[in-house]
Amino acid sequence: MPELSESEEEYLEALYRLGGHERQVKVGELAKELKVKEPSVVEMLRKLDNKKLVNYESYAGASLSEKGEDEGRRVTRRHRLAERLLSDVLNRDLPQIHEEACKLEHSMADETADEIARVLKNPETCPHGHPIPEEKSKPESEDLIKLTDGEKDEDYRVVSIPEEKEDVQRLLPLAILPGAKIRIAEKPSFSAIMVSRAGDKVALSRDIASKIEVRPYGKRKRRRHRDRPNR
CATH class of the missing domain: 2.30.30.90 (Ferrous iron transport protein A (FeoA))
Known part of the structure; x- marks a missing residue:
């Protein structure tokens, strides 16, 4: 698959976090999540739809394709492992690690993410408590x-x-x-x-x-x- 831009990765990650692997995410939800205007969201979703990474329907929203889910999971995994590295190894304060991890996730190789996971003994969650995705999806907690x-x-x-x-x-x-x-x-x-x-x-x-x-x-x-x- 051709290399994705940082912006494309951000959209796939946001869709993954919002549950786009299970449902259609509204354009307004995505715009609020990414703090961008709705026309910009529509433009990017059409682009990702052309790349077969999302299934976009006007007025209905978008869901992740199988390939899009894989990419969204990978970026989310890199982000949350970067947060663990910043928190557990570099002792960064909790309020600042999200923004730093947003930068690291795009330059980090998947192999590096796997190495961080091994060094930190495979943490299950990021410092904020969100699950760190594995290669395959996990069972969902019904009481959450x-x-x-x-x-x-x-x-x-x-x-x-x-x-x-x-x-x-x-x-x-x-x-x-x-x-x-x-x-x-x-x-x-x-x-x-x-x-x-x-x-x-x-x-x-x-x-x-x-x-x-x-x-x-x-x-x-x-x-x-x-x-x-x-x-």
Whole structure:
């Protein structure tokens, strides 16, 4: 397959993260994820469709083809292993590793990614808690949900958090990180959600809460079928 541009890799990675290997992703979703205008998204999707990497339908969105899924998985794997390298070996602060990894993922060879995985003893997740894809897809965890879909007065274990610097900087001082136990205290409006962490109540916007994945506290982790979207 001809070498892909960094922009093309970014789109395939974003589609993979948003679940484009299982469903059609709307143009608006992709535009929000990549922080670009919708006409630019349409133009790129048509280009990727011509390369047989996505299946694009006007007004419906796009899904990844088998080849596109493979490419999206490879880029996502390189990105999350780069985050592990930056965090575990170079001791970079959590808020800054996502942006650095975005640069490294395009220059990193797959063989280098595999070597990083071996050196770090095959970590299962990135520092934000998102699964590091393998060559083949994994079973999906049925009890994994967005925090916004949780029930009031129920306890949950945080599985993953968003990667963007601003979101991490908001969650870090609250200790809302992978592995933390939290409780949904209130869902007072469409704009906020109150959570309790170690006895303290804090307000999270629904935007950031929708990017936090949790599972009911006390449930055992199940094997996954596929990487889940982090949005």
